[in-house]
Amino acid sequence: MSDNKSIAGIVELDQRHVWHPFVQEQTAPPPLPVARAAGASLFLEDGREILDLASSWWVNVHGHCHPAIAQALGDQARTLEHVIFAGFTHAPAARLAEQLVNFLPAPLSRVFYSDNGSTAVEAALKMAFQSWRNQGERRRTLFLAFEGAYHGDTFGAMSVGRSSNFYAPFEDVLLKVRFTPFAETWLNADGDVDAGVETREAAALAELDAILERDGKRVAGFIAEPLVQGASGMRMCRPEFLRSVCERVAAQGIPVILDEVMTGFGRTGTLFAMEQAGVTPDLVCLSKGLTGGFLPLAATVASTKVYESFLGSDFGTAFAHGHSYTANPLGCAAALASLSLFTTEGTLERIGAIREANLRWLKAAARLPGICRPRALGSIVAVNLGLEADYHSSLGPKLKARFLELGLLVRPLGNVVYLMPPACITPEDLARAHQTVLQVLRESAPLYAPR
Ligand SMILES: *Cc1c(COP(=O)(O)O)cnc(C)c1O
Secondary structure (H helix, E strand, O other): OOOOHHHHHHEEEEEEEOOOOOOOOOOOOOOOOOOEEEEEEEOOOOOOOOOOOOOHHHHOOOOOHHHHHHHHHHHHHHHOOOOOOOOOOOOOHHHHHHHHHHHHHOOOEEEEEEEOOOHHHHHHHHHHHHHHHOOOOOOOOOOEEEOOOOOOOHHHHHOOOOOOOOOOOHHHHOEEEEEEEOOOEOOOOOOOOOOOOOHHHHHHHHHHHHHHHHHHHHEEEEEOOOOOOOEEEEEEOOOHHHEEEEEEEHOOOOOOEEHHHHOOOOOOOOOOOOHHHHHOOOEEEHHHHHOOOOOOEEEEEEEHHHHOOOOOOOOOHOOOOOOOOOHHHHHHHHHHHHHHHHHHHHHHHHHHHHHHHHHHHHHHHHHOOEHHHEEEEOOEEEEEOOOOOOOOHHHHHHHHHHHHHHOOOOOOEOOOOEEEEOEEEEEEEEHHHHHHHHHHHHHHHHHHHHO
């Protein structure tokens, strides 16, 4: 722990020189300096402990500073820290590619490395697009995505997530995209699937059919967050719905891209969400949990068919895309260590236990006035404060500040309160978190459930 003077110094330096993401810098409260972290806890410079129920922006899987990953990183750093990945390879990249391919359904067979979720999405969009060009098809210049999608903040990724309203200033320069409805589902008072879901799904599929009828032949690729739309408010759909959508899209010959950046690596209870829907995409995007939350690394995994459409005798059909830190050995070593923890620590079983506890808690939470659309999947549990998810609700910052006072990192998406702890959280810590969140929902009810 640092003394008070140096803590103030950190914040002062930060305030003078750092530009933070996703905040209005003029009005945002000063950032909290974190000294260290372990398991599910962050320890602030002033000694306070904060329970990390956001898995540090959805990246952390097994807990902070997990010794097995730290060890693997240290060993790798003393062996090979980085090397150009054009014309060279190394054991961590080759082994990790083999493992990812083994975990994913055939025919996903080719791993293209990059650095973060947005670049994994950019690569997938460019692959889908260029694959058509390489086959002599030039009319397919549109993409298809779900309403409310979020796929990252670079231009291509913004384009396919435009309907989430983050990107108003860029509207004029984004790619052409058709958006199809996402049929949300949630639990009723008995903990069963809500009664209206089939009607919503049928309406959404009818709208998709109309889009495909009109523009299907012009679509280069369809991209979706499988089962859970993260940033637009942990909106969940039924596996059957995702499957029906993907089947209709695939029937038009349109490549399916599943963005598992948030859902991958156990978050939804299976290693990948696509397993529950029984969907095999042409391309899949992986990042956040790939290294267990230690380092930025991403992979776009392509089917054999997509890969082969880039083969030829000249450079013209090659995928001319790459990043300086592509397949960084430290990232790959962390990813290998993280993947083996799934076996040695029974990570998916732990996530199953978190889900059981979350479902019990949801029953209590759903009885509070104004709490709507309770839902849970894997280690994710969410409720809306008021009916519809609204990212721009002013409730978010107020609740976040109150949660922090009470020792929890809970970062509502507007009026959506969700928990997404790392798999290592103890039952005691989870129970404490559940209690505290109920308390905050109760005390803030006047803000969203008037009367
Ligand atoms: C976070 C996220 C991204 C973007 O990942 P970054 O690493 O932040 O660029 C893309 N897709 C989904 C579904 C995400 O949740």
